[in-house]
Amino acid sequence: MIESAYIHIPFCSHICNYCDFAKVLYQKKWIFNYLDALKKEIQLNYQNELLKTIYIGGGTPTALDLEEFKYLLEIISTLNKQKEYEYTIECNVESLTEEKVKSMKQYGVNRISIGVETFHKHHLKIMNRHHTKEQVVEAILLLKKYGFQNINIDFIYALPNETIEEVVSDLCNFLKLDIPHISTYSLMIEPNTPFYLNHIKTIEEELDFSMYEKICRTLKKNGYEHYEISNFAQPGYESKHNLAYWNNAFYYGFGLGASGYIPEIRYTNTRNLTKYCNGEFCFNQEKIDFKTKMENEMILGLRKLEGVNLIQFKQKYGKEMDSIFPIRQLQKEGKLQVHNRYLRIPEEQLYLSNEILMQFIDT
Template identity: 35%
Template sequence: MSVNPTPEAPLGMYVHIPWCVQKCPYCDFNSHNLKGGLPETEYVSHLLDDLVADLPFVTNPDGSLREVTSIFIGGGTPSLLSISAMARLLEGIKERIPLASNAEITMEANPGTVESDKFVGFQKVGITRISVGVQSFHTEHLQSLGRIHDAQQAIDAIKLASILKLKSFNLDLMHGLPGQSVEDAMQDLKTAIALNPPHLSWYQLTIEPNTAFHSKPPTLPDDDVLWEIQEQGHALLSAAGYEQYEISAYAKPGHQCQHNLNYWRFGDYLGIGCGAHGKITKAHPNINSLDKQTCELHRTVKVKHPKGYMDLTRSYLDQKNPVDDDDLAFEFFMNRFRIFEMCPKTEFQCTTGRSLTQDERAKLNKALSLGLIQETPTSWQLTALGKRYLNSLLDLFV
């Protein structure tokens, strides 16, 4: 496959902090209960060494390094890190790889008193965007989710984030919770909207394998209640000036999460830290054509457990898997149709390195005939029906 890669193409970086004070029963992320002190000095050193080990993946043919345009520090609970550890991490990243002057640097945070008291310090050392994991403003629902903060702490944390000189901030809210009524869900949304976050992630609780909720499933609202929550919630958010730009994300104009947009646009990103996933496109000279290059797309996974990750006798990289040519269309559209903006047709070739096959074109024609997407000479876009039946759309490409 041939492609003309652009070194200026966006490159993101995900950094994983794996520890939490207490793991929530619904969480299937790579997180571990903190036992004893946080080994932040040692772990930050490993994160920076991990980054250095990945630099060959993002080295241009002329020897220069690609520029990072966004960093997302997730977990776990990254706000458990001290201000000095976060400063050392961000400075270390800047010393090792070019960072865009306007880079969006997001940190996930719990709204507990200890973490939120540090928001000002995180902003001073370079965090430009904070994502606060509120989930609910109802005490009983917070308790059922295993959250260790209360509603007032959540409100206080959002108010603090709102007065900082941040590029933006996000409020994470869940719905479809055990015992939650439509009225409860709408009250949560109204409370969130009153706090005026520029970005609001609003998503349905799902029961995932390898979680406490999967072992002992709670009773969740039925499908009719879930549908009513979705319909009323969308109307409420739209009336408040929020635009749904992604399946579970709403934003005021200009406040979309740039890091996540890069994911869904099938962009590249380095995955640094325990269990972190990355996606890298690497170009090589094509010996059959002097003016073209071949494109290799790989997904990377780092060692999952902190003890193994910080073992100096082994590599940080656990897996490096090529994306098969037969899977490219599915992977591209699985990501690209998660966001609701128009998808320029040129993006497919630019990010996958090849054109659509006849079979893939036929699958798009099927989606068109079902009313799941619309097409212009230069773009594709989800329809309202496609948003509702996204899984059915993606099943066409399996």
């Protein structure tokens, strides 16, 4: 059963120097064509399921003007929601107006994710981010005024020449905002981004590790649960939408470059805006066989601190986990452990999770 939908809005008012997402510079002439195509894609594929989570991401959904933004919300209102649902929109603070906040409230949005990244002006400038700390504080006050409590902020660390003191200062400032969810990302230099083309290098591995450790320790000390490699939440504020991904659940992906997983197919939409607007939505599809499904269950599930439930795995796949994967060896090496019938990566090994997860592919 499909209970989640991701919707991609690719327009941004400026392009950040590190970004590899499917995005284009906002141009008014594209917007209604794009939204009409999105509406068509949803009408063609959506089977009227009651959804538990909806996530509108980008790009920058709030880069749309008020009329366009309301049209987007109207299109998404055709998706049926369960009684207890989570409906998230990604917002950039420069384009978040009171009218847009009111519209989100009116259409039942109940979770907001904001790209804050850092408060250091010189880093924001190098990243080509256009907001200020004051705008972030104001936006959060505005959201709270309209009853939005469930807010996430995205935080990027390991920026070029960043020091651990700067990371600590960002963390202190974020904590003052009293936000229930923080997603943290170590900067990735993605091919063909301005950072990559300008030969910007990532910081030393050792420093990156120290920053990660510092973030984990500080957020835990301040009441956040570290529930996924990069994600921290106050109790009850875990992202239900992202948990659907990590639980290997089905979800629709609508919009430019969006990915989806529907029984038993993983698909990715085109990143070509002209093609998308002309109704050529899908770029590729892959049938997920039984073995790949089990691998995904592990690779995604082990990102969660709680890990993967051994009993549920057996019920779902009819096989013992250790009859398929090299779990015993990894346990001996201290890279995996069993706790309360869950197989998990010990917290102190999380930084090496990529290496550990590789062991679950093609065994």
